[in-house]
Amino acid sequence: MHTLHLHWFVPSPLAVAAEAWALTSSIELHAQRNPSSEAQFEALASGQVDAVVTAIDNVMDWNLRAGPQDLRVIAQLERTTPLTLVGRRDLAALEDLRGATLLVDAPRNGFVVALRAMLAERDITSDAYALEMVGGVKERFDALVAGRGDATLLGPPFDVMAFEAGLSRLASVQALYPEFPGQGLVVSARQLHRLRPALSSWLAELDRARQHMGADPDAARQALAREGFPAPAVEAMLSTTPVSLCPDRVGVELLITQRRKAGLPGADTTYEQLVETSVLPRG
Structure with a gap:
């Protein structure tokens, strides 16, 4: 049996479904929730974990830091990550965010890049709001x-x-950027040889779960509900089932464009520099 240690923000729907359908018999998965992308990077850089499930954009920033500098996206586990900009109940639109304090995971990597890009497109520059990590x-x-x-x-x-608590819906990332990609599985390239058997087995199991979810969405719905996800969240998760585990080129290139619009370093990277597909199941 192979062992894999990873961090994620919430359990991947594919992983939940694979476990519910007993598709993970060849993998001993040690997964834990992490509090931030900074914690993910530190865990990867120190070797505390083998892989992380995270926003693909993070890799562009992480590879500029002191550390491995060889992090790669080896799979895309969601078609997209549903993201809604939620604000105080008295706010109504993106334009209301001039002078606002925006709560973020990190100031220059991850989902904040989409937020900074959408604000830049409305001539709301970075000096017009504050970011709080x-x-x-x-x-x-x-x-x-x-x-x-x-x-x-x-x-x-x-x-x-948040909506149940009375907060406002200000914008949808998917409405503004339909090609926005979901989270990816990220590892250090120099660790691929050691991790390949475990990663190949796990990704094959996730791919079988992906196919089951497409063929039997009701069973997937029940599996996610048993994990405690509320019905609206379950439907959102099912809607993000990827058509393939291969990172989507159009989506990744959208992230590069958003990083450029936001004026952030790392926007000179390419799909080929970010993505490694050799571990993906074939056929």
């Missing part, structure tokens, strides 16, 4: 509900929970 999606939700900031990007199930 609070951590991953759960941490951002908690901080927003507690009144520590004015707006943040949230995904399922926290966006639904």
